[in-house]
Amino acid sequence: MRIVHIIPGSGGSFYCGNCLRDSKYVPALKDLGHEVVKIPMYLPLFSHDASNNGIPVFYGAVSIYLKQLYPIFRNAPSWIDKLLNTGPVLKLAARFAGSTNAAGLEEMTVSMLLGENGQQKEELERMVDWIEEHYQPDIIHLSNALLLGLAHRIKERLNTTLICSLQDEDVWVDVMAPVYRNRVWKLMQDNVQYVDGFIAVSDFYAARMKEQMMIPNEKLRTVHIGVAPDDYTSLLPSEKKRAVGYISRLCHDNGLDILVDAFIELKGRQGFEDVRLIITGGSTGDDTIYIRDLKNKLVKSKNSGDVVFHDSFGDEGKKQFFESVSLISVPVRNGEAFGIYLLESMASGVPVIQPALGAFPEIINIAGGGLVYEPNQSMPLADMLAEILSEPETLDALSIAGKSGVSTSFNIHKQALEMVNAYKSFLK
Numbered sequence: 001m002r003i004v005h006i007i008p009g010s011g012g013s014f015y016c017g018n019c020l021r022d023s024k025y026v027p028a029l030k031d032l033g034h035e036v037v038k039i040p041m042y043l044p045l046f047s048h049d050a051s052n053n054g055i056p057v058f059y060g061a062v063s064i065y066l067k068q069l070y071p072i073f074r075n076a077p078s079w080i081d082k083l084l085n086t087g088p089v090l091k092l093a094a095r096f097a098g099s100t101n102a103a104g105l106e107e108m109t110v111s112m113l114l115g116e117n118g119q120q121k122e123e124l125e126r127m128v129d130w131i132e133e134h135y136q137p138d139i140i141h142l143s144n145a146l147l148l149g150l151a152h153r154i155k156e157r158l159n160t161t162l163i164c165s166l167q168d169e170d171v172w173v174d175v176m177a178p179v180y181r182n183r184v185w186k187l188m189q190d191n192v193q194y195v196d197g198f199i200a201v202s203d204f205y206a207a208r209m210k211e212q213m214m215i216p217n218e219k220l221r222t223v224h225i226g227v228a229p230d231d232y233t234s235l236l237p238s239e240k241k242r243a244v245g246y247i248s249r250l251c252h253d254n255g256l257d258i259l260v261d262a263f264i265e266l267k268g269r270q271g272f273e274d275v276r277l278i279i280t281g282g283s284t285g286d287d288t289i290y291i292r293d294l295k296n297k298l299v300k301s302k303n304s305g306d307v308v309f310h311d312s313f314g315d316e317g318k319k320q321f322f323e324s325v326s327l328i329s330v331p332v333r334n335g336e337a338f339g340i341y342l343l344e345s346m347a348s349g350v351p352v353i354q355p356a357l358g359a360f361p362e363i364i365n366i367a368g369g370g371l372v373y374e375p376n377q378s379m380p381l382a383d384m385l386a387e388i389l390s391e392p393e394t395l396d397a398l399s400i401a402g403k404s405g406v407s408t409s410f411n412i413h414k415q416a417l418e419m420v421n422a423y424k425s426f427l428k
Helices: 017-031 061-069 071-075 078-084 087-096 106-113 121-134 145-158 169-173 178-194 203-213 256-267 285-300 315-324 340-347 360-367 378-389 392-409 412-426
Strands: 002-008 035-041 139-142 161-166 197-200 220-222 243-247 276-280 307-309 352-355 370-373
Touching (some): 002 017, 017 412, 121 145, 145 178, 169 203, 178 203, 203 220, 243 315, 243 340, 340 352, 352 378
Parallel strands (some): 139 161
16 A cells, blocks of 8 residues: 555654654554655654655745744745755754643644645645645545644545544643644534544543544554564663653653652652652643742752653663663643553563553553552652562562563554555545
């Protein structure tokens, strides 16, 4: 099959679960003999991906932002658009903009979901023209439902099977003011009719979005995310110095402050003086004050010397990170649709300690490489960290179980076959 994946990029400024999910599927699908192309939107997928084999970044983040806010840019000469969509400008935007937060972008979200009736209609036509000229895909796969504004025009112009992944759309939409939130969900519901199939990343999230978007049963399937086990090396926790890890975007929604408070509490207890906290995952400009305040809290608690902010979270940086930590916890405030860092951690032999929210219990129950706690507060987390760090045999057992569970149940090569079967079930 000829498959086009349309994927919003992060520009590599932070650990982007959706970007990682799609980037892992593409080579796995190619290994099965399919022709797969990644088309980035807004920003390059990763900092090293700016060229993407000559495929342009559509809906360049800087350009569409300026056009949405300032009508004068809608009639600007084409050379200005080209300048705003160059790699260096987009990489700079990824570093400094808080473009992953809905606050202030509600009208743009609505406009994007309006598709050919929105302010970005010219960019939509440019994307469809480009796909029509360069590819005749059997499948076009949208990375998430916030891209459903593309659906009607794609179906109308290209008349191909259209698939849409479902992952964490609610994280974006539900923080909006009610007037925008309700309209965005309604627009997403309206566009369901143009999609041949939806693929959720967990059973938890499939149920959530079926109700929220009124998706018919016959249009909905679950395919869990996968990773390639051979991409990861592992050490048993007992072979390392004791350290708690965090790997995700450094932000309030992902609960880094909950973990910091739990770490400070842990360090105040006898027997944990040696434990370190290692943090990685990157950030956007919106997170600067939040991170500064956490660093100040660590200084005041006299624990900053035992905390490492690990800047590199690319492939080599992640390897170093996982080799350095005994376990990880990412106490996301409202849970997640999945959390690919769970798989990357367990594949590296690192147990996970997560709140009993979202899909975390589902994934940990299947893989067997971690534990859940509740409620999602610093004290229960500190208690569980203390308990598990005091039991090296249990940590090692979880490490072995998680690595095996990922290889068995979340292997990207098996999951790619599941994805192909899902495609075939939805083919026109």
